[in-house]
Amino acid sequence: DAKTTQPNSMESNEEEPVHLPCNHSTISGTDYIHWYRQLPSQGPEYVIHGLTSNVNNRMASLAIAEDRKSSTLILHRATLRDAAVYYCILSASGTYKYIFGTGTRLKVLA
Amino acid sequence: GAGVSQSPSNKVTEKGKDVELRCDPISGHTALYWYRQSLGQGLEFLIYFQGNSAPDKSGLPSDRFSAERTGGSVSTLTIQRTQQEDSAVYLCASSSGILTGTGELFFGEGSRLTVL
Numbered sequence: 001d002a003k004t005t006q007p008n009s010m011e012s013n014e015e016e017p018v019h020l021p022c023n024h025s026t027i028s029g030t031d032y033i034h035w036y037r038q039l040p041s042q043g044p045e046y047v048i049h050g051l052t053s054n055v056n057n058r059m060a061s062l063a064i065a066e067d068r069k070s071s072t073l074i075l076h077r078a079t080l081r082d083a084a085v086y087y088c089i090l091s092a093s094g095t096y097k098y099i100f101g102t103g104t105r106l107k108v109l110a
Numbered sequence: 111g112a113g114v115s116q117s118p119s120n121k122v123t124e125k126g127k128d129v130e131l132r133c134d135p136i137s138g139h140t141a142l143y144w145y146r147q148s149l150g151q152g153l154e155f156l157i158y159f160q161g162n163s164a165p166d167k168s169g170l171p172s173d174r175f176s177a178e179r180t181g182g183s184v185s186t187l188t189i190q191r192t193q194q195e196d197s198a199v200y201l202c203a204s205s206s207g208i209l210t211g212t213g214e215l216f217f218g219e220g221s222r223l224t225v226l
Contacts, residue, residue, distance in 0.1 A: 032212055043114075043201050043217025044153070087152070091212075096141060096160065098215060100153035 004088045009105040012078045020073040020104055022088030027068050030092045035062065035073045037084040038103070044087065047073065083108045112136060114218035116202050122224045123192055131187045131221045135204030143203040143215065144177055144187050153201065159185065192225045199223070 005023040012018040024033065035047040048055055048062045050071075055062040061074040075082055087103040115134040123129050135142050144156040155169040159179045170176070174192075179185040189196055199220040205213040 036215070041219075043203070043219050044215070045217065046214045049212060049214075096158055097155060097166070098143075099155065100145070102152040 003099075004090060004101055006086070006088055006101065006104045008102065009107065011107045011109060012075075013109050014080060015077050018075040018078045018082070018106065018108075020075075020086050020088075020106065021070065022072070023070045024088070024090055025069045027090060028092065031090040032092070033062065033064060033068075033071050034089045034091060034098070035060070036087045036089065036100070037082075038087070039081075039084045044100070047086070078106075078108045080108050080110060082106065114202055114204050114216050116200075116218035116221050118221055119219065120222045120224075122226065124226050125194060126191055128188065128190045129192055129223060131189075131200050131223070133185045133187070133202030133204075133218060135183065135185070135202070136216055137183075139204035139206045139216070140182065141205040141213070142179055142185050143205075144185070145201045145203065146171075146198045147201060147220070148198045156187070156200075189223075192223075194225050197223055197225045 032049050032051050034049040036044040037047050038044040048057055048060050050062045050064055063072045085103040085105050087100050089098050091098055117132045121129055140161045142159040145153040146156055147153050157170055157177045158166040174190045177187045199222050201217055201220045203215040203217045205215050
């Protein structure tokens with residue numbers, strides 16, 4: 001299974017942008033990059049996913065490096081409700097085993 | 111709501127007892143997962159069901175753990191002769207279209223198991 005590497009924790013001030021990095025140097029051509037987040041005492045929830053091109057949705061943006069060996073989840077204006085653990089996961093077409101690492105714990109300061 | 115439902119939300123049991131945890135996935139979702147999350151840790155894959163195919167049980171930590179999915183819908187995770195190290199939150203997720211690599215997982219809120 002392709003692995004991802006994320007910092008254990010990050011801090012951000014409220015109302016400022018947050019860039020959460022993920023390294024996936026062993027990614028293969030068919031691997032999609034997914035981000036999930038887990039709010040306190042809840043199950044994880046989907047944030048965004050992409051393959052090669054940058055992606056935007058109502059929650060966040062996903063910037064994928066040209067060589068696809070890294071990606072960045074961008075929260076444009078962090079709020080206190082964005083405090084969570086953010087997981088970067090790879091999945092290949094035709095497989096189903098989503099492997100969650102330990103993620104990045106984001107703390108948002110008021 | 112129409113989300114993934116898990117029960118019980120909390121279960122306290124004594125070491126050596128058997129426990130059953132239930133998951134009711136989103137209607138129509140053919141894929142169902144069980145994960146385990148110990149305190150302060152990431153999610154550990156346990157088992158995966160897809161339609162009528164044989165489940166992938168490769169993540170079950172021991173033969174004390176088993177799971178079934180009846181009628182392609184509700185799933186039960188059973189832990190026999192519980193041990194203290196089984197204490198964790200057990201999360202269930204369901205999905206459709208997972209085999210495209212783009213399928214979104216929908217998680218329940220989990221069942222917190224405490225083994226005394």
